[in-house]
Amino acid sequence: MEYEIIIGLEVHVELSTKSKIYCSCTTDFGGEANTHICPICTGMPGVLPVLNKKVVEYAVKAGLAANCSIAEYSKQDRKNYFYPDLPKAYQISQYDLPLCQNGYIDIEVEGGAKRIGITRIHIEEDAGKLMHDENETDTLIDYNRCGVPLIEIVTEPDMRSAQEARAFVESLRNILQYIDISDCKMQEGSLRVDVNLSVRPKGQKEFGTRTEMKNLNSLRSIVRAIESEAKRQIEVIESGGIIVQETRRWDDQKGISYSMRTKEEAHDYRYFPEPDLMPVVVDEKWKEEIKRSLPELPDARRKRYISGYGLPEYDASILTGSKALADFFENAAVKSNNPKAVSNFILGDVSRILNDKGMEAEDIPFPAEYLARLVKLVDMGTISTTIAKKVLEIMFEQEKDPEAIVKEEGLEVVSDEKALIEVVKKVISNNEKSVEDYRKGKDKAFGFLVGQAMKETKGKANPKLLNKLLKEELEKKNL
Numbered sequence: 001m002e003y004e005i006i007i008g009l010e011v012h013v014e015l016s017t018k019s020k021i022y023c024s025c026t027t028d029f030g031g032e033a034n035t036h037i038c039p040i041c042t043g044m045p046g047v048l049p050v051l052n053k054k055v056v057e058y059a060v061k062a063g064l065a066a067n068c069s070i071a072e073y074s075k076q077d078r079k080n081y082f083y084p085d086l087p088k089a090y091q092i093s094q095y096d097l098p099l100c101q102n103g104y105i106d107i108e109v110e111g112g113a114k115r116i117g118i119t120r121i122h123i124e125e126d127a128g129k130l131m132h133d134e135n136e137t138d139t140l141i142d143y144n145r146c147g148v149p150l151i152e153i154v155t156e157p158d159m160r161s162a163q164e165a166r167a168f169v170e171s172l173r174n175i176l177q178y179i180d181i182s183d184c185k186m187q188e189g190s191l192r193v194d195v196n197l198s199v200r201p202k203g204q205k206e207f208g209t210r211t212e213m214k215n216l217n218s219l220r221s222i223v224r225a226i227e228s229e230a231k232r233q234i235e236v237i238e239s240g241g242i243i244v245q246e247t248r249r250w251d252d253q254k255g256i257s258y259s260m261r262t263k264e265e266a267h268d269y270r271y272f273p274e275p276d277l278m279p280v281v282v283d284e285k286w287k288e289e290i291k292r293s294l295p296e297l298p299d300a301r302r303k304r305y306i307s308g309y310g311l312p313e314y315d316a317s318i319l320t321g322s323k324a325l326a327d328f329f330e331n332a333a334v335k336s337n338n339p340k341a342v343s344n345f346i347l348g349d350v351s352r353i354l355n356d357k358g359m360e361a362e363d364i365p366f367p368a369e370y371l372a373r374l375v376k377l378v379d380m381g382t383i384s385t386t387i388a389k390k391v392l393e394i395m396f397e398q399e400k401d402p403e404a405i406v407k408e409e410g411l412e413v414v415s416d417e418k419a420l421i422e423v424v425k426k427v428i429s430n431n432e433k434s435v436e437d438y439r440k441g442k443d444k445a446f447g448f449l450v451g452q453a454m455k456e457t458k459g460k461a462n463p464k465l466l467n468k469l470l471k472e473e474l475e476k477k478n479l
Ligand code: ADP
Pocket: 006, 007, 008, 009, 010, 154, 155, 156, 157, 158, 196, 197, 198, 207, 208, 209, 210, 265, 266
């Protein structure tokens, strides 16, 4: 039997506000354990929380960017559970009246765009961090993360494969980086994904029972966890078993998940309204203000790159897939009259070098304008494309503009006929066999001879002129 995989995600994102959600402690990552804390975020008796306005603003930004409707009136609730990472024994979250609802995000999948529904986005506080490995017999607790503001983004069960889930997380992360409300560093835990997954025989209408895998912290582990869990569920069903609704922990090292606990229901949390906080009111005026403050989003940018810069869909998608890359492209493109060549450089050699060096687009060490100038040097025929690659490598190493590099390293194209004829003659006399082959009509031999001449000039020969001179010289020999 063929099975279909059904996936819905719950994504927790730490907001990059300066202070925590209900107190003025810093949200800075790291720091010595239990130094970013106060009586409020450690839940001492008698303290009162005060909502950080920026948290609401950021969450509304996310809601608008994900095409949600924003609730004019929402409230905060206590989600009760007893675990040492939560000193109050409840987390302040939102239950029945979340801030944002009914949105969507479009993702790129094989065969075009697909719309993934966003059920809700609500605000809540993060919990502390338990460290089980530092000490053999005890668990240590760091409350620095306690009270760091989060949004939780819940999707509809609209994804059908690990690739779609991955594409969704990438799109979501990209949007959140564009609107600048989180650094979305999965490895530091500022973007964490829970995967809800079920399988059903192809053609069946009802969903199967789902399991939930918690806190996946890399794209790779999301993909692997999904593939492994889908396989496990299918095997259970095929062997006559039933799927138990439960929470599972993914062990990335071993590549397997195991049962943590049976799934808790909402009533297990004894949700009730947080009596110490006022309702959250986002009136039309504030909402409009936030809407106006939104930057251009990836989708709009992609379309503009196609219509405005005449880029192919492929280039536009990759460039806008990272805000830093898109910014870099745009800053170079406005200084260039050859945006396609700028894009080619970025998608080609710049990306390759970044990849080799393990760097991100935001780490490019030279101003985007330098790339525009490099493209211009090629377009004017001052340097060849081969040499341009070399100049680019140097731009990553030294703080120099491309013109200075070309000058200092003597990389200008050699267009001096006399000098080139000397080179051509030398190549011809050193490669008799190839000259013979050329005479017999082998085109390949000509390419080889050009290559040798280029090598001789360290890639600096003006290619057009070199071709012409080589041909002429070979014809002479023919006589
Ligand atoms: P809870 O509040 O118990 O976590 P929800 O109904 O809000 O449960 O769903 C949580 C997530 O699980 C959502 O992302 C939703 O899309 C997803 N989901 C719900 N039912 C299924 C299912 N049968 N298969 C896969 N995912 C599902």
